[in-house]
Amino acid sequence: MNKRDLRELVAEGESDRIEFKKSTGQRTEAVKAVCAMLNGHGGFVLFGVTDKAKVVGQLVAPTTLEDIAAELRRIEPPAFPDIETVNVGKGIAVIVLSVPGSVGPYTYDGRAYLRHGPTTIVMPRHEYERRLVERLHATRRWENEPVPNGVSLQDLDKQEIFFTLDHAIRLGRLEPTDRRDLQSVLRGLELIHEGKLLNAAIVLYGKSDRLKPIYPQLGIRLGRFRGVNRLADFSDNRQYWGNAFSLLRRAESFLMDHVPIAGRVIPGKMVREDQPLYPPRATREALANALCHRDYTVPGGAVAVAMYDDHLEITNPGALHFGITPKKLTRPHESKPWNPIIANVFYRAGIIERWGSGTLNIIDWCIENANPRPVWHEQAGSVYVTFLPAALPATHRAAQDDGPNSKSRRPEVTGQVTGEVAGEVTGEVTGEVTGEVTGQVTGQVTGEVAGEVAGEVGQLLRVMKTEMSRSEIQQVLGLKSQANFRDRYLLPALKDGLIEMTIPDKPNSRMQKYKITAKGIDLLT
Known part of the structure; x- marks a missing residue:
């Protein structure tokens, strides 16, 4: 670094990536900043610059750099920032530490630090633990741990295992093999390591009831609510325990029971066209993602599917990792499955497609089905994906003006709708109807719908x-x-x-935004 580079760096001022110290007498606080930058995007620590961005320099004796190096050795795991001096005249210099960025976590004297703007703060414990787990993820995960003593191949669903094998070969996702004994198949699926059965094998193929107290987290909760949030009563409440393949089938069956499907005959073509309220390919992919990426270390955790009058929500316990955010899920992104062994078997079995494309496929399938884009968010240690309903064919034209959830257009129907709903309705409504629907459904949809489809505010x-x-x-x-x-x-x-408004004093400001209040959060939860 030369004087010009130094001037440009100082001119930027202190930030999350730049820290000024007047002298090495402040090296303890400076190395805390180094630790914080190691846990972030990297940066520069400068000795010989005041916090007012004035270059004052300092004398640099042989012991000066030794003192800095000794302080840096208190960082764990060991880190080695580049140290250089830039002469600024009159026998004085600025010492520059160039710090690489990293996920970490790094600690200084046993504590981890983060940068928050131009300040250094102690890393919260939960954040430290999350980063530590991610660092160990490549070699130590719950899914690749050996099963407890007493759990054996006899506890697995052999029929499901061989179905996976045959289907994967048909799809070209496994090479044909002559070795069809159970252990060889499981080794090929990476579910046996060094002769030991792994937890991932139980998640995927566990069957015997005696596994329930050992693996209580292998469950799913399915609920149809008579309203727009969990304060409403259930019209259907199911809970199941089993392996991932069986849970996926249970969830799909539940959605088939409750998601309305509108059918119509296309005029002039005599071709029947069906449109579900929620696209089944999208919900299946979301369910598979939940089962693949969830945190199985939570004993009471379970994937949950909650269907309300105005939206569908799929939840999986566990946070997003490796820098993935809800926003990144809506764009092309690198896939880093939290449970890569489980995800790999799902891929070979044809349950999921190419890694990293699942959320983008979900968005595309929703758009094809006239659904709004789904929304992902993270809250209280779980990841949620929310689907909003499509406009049914009979009202698709109105939806273009008033949105997909207009009160005047959508009765609260949770069963299967068969027949035609685009003018000439000749079918019947089967399943459960949770709204008050009166009148006849013949000819055109002229029956009177009593009550309103509430929930616009809830959707917002x-x-x-x-x-x-x-x-x-x-x-x-x-x-x-x-x-x-x-x-x-x-x-x-x-x-x-x-x-509430972010700028309440200027309601018409072009910078105006809105945010949910504590009251709004309470209503959702």
Whole structure:
């Protein structure tokens, strides 16, 4: 680094990547900043610059650099920032430490640190533990730990295992083999390591009831609520225990029982076209992702599917890792499965497609089915994906003006709808109807729907995970009419104190955004 580089660096001022110290007499605090930068995006620590960005330099004796090196040795695991001096005249210099970025976690004297803007703070314990687990993830994970004593091959569903093998070979995702004994197949699926059966094998193929007290987390909760949040009563409540393949089938069966499917005959073609309220390929992919990426170390944890009058929610216990955020899930991203062995078997079995494309496929399938884009968010140690309903064919034209959830268009139907719903309705409604529907459903849809489909405000709350502008909220909800959005979503939420303006003194500011209040969060939970 030369004088010009130094001037440009100093001119940037202190930030999360730049720290100034007047002299090496402040090296303890300076090395804490080094530790914090190692745990972040890296940066520079400069000795000989005041916190007012004035270059004062300092004398650099042979012991000066030795003292800095001794302080750096208190960082664990060992780190070696580059140390250089830049002469600034009159026998004095600025000492520059160039720090590489990393996930870490690194500690200084047993404590981990983070940069928060231009300041250094102690890393929260939960953040330290998360980073430590991620660092060990390549070699030590729950899924690749040996099963407890007493658990054996006899506890596995052999039929399911050989079905996976045969299907993977048909798909070209496994090479044909003459060795079809159970141990050889499991070794080929990486479910046996050094002669020991792994936890991943139980997740995928565990069957015997005696496994339940040992693996209570292998469950799924399925609920259909008579309302728009969990304060409502159940119309259907199911809980199952079993391996991942059986849980996936249980969840798909539950959705088939409750997701309405509208059918119509395309005029002039005599071809029947069906449209479900939620696209089955998208919900299946979301369920598979939940089973693959969930945290199996939580004994009471379970994947959950909750269907409400105005949305569908799939939850899996466990946080996002490796820098993945809900926003990144909506863009092309590198896939780093939390349970790569389980994910690999799901891939070979044809349950999931190429890694990293699952969330993008979910978005595409929702758009194809006239659903708004799904929303991912992270809350209280779990990851949620929320699906909003599609416009059914009979009302698809109205949806283009008023959005997918207009009260005037959508009765609360949770069973299967068969027949035609695009003019000439000749089928029947089977399953459970949770709204009050009166009148005949013949000819055109002319029956009278008693009651209202509530929940516009609830839909708005569920998509507001950060501060958002009016146009951003409206776009996520898939609404085109500004008046409809303002009158039935935004203003009622503001009036009830469920959201608030970020600039309340200037309601018409072009910088105005909205955020959910504590009252709104309480309503959601």
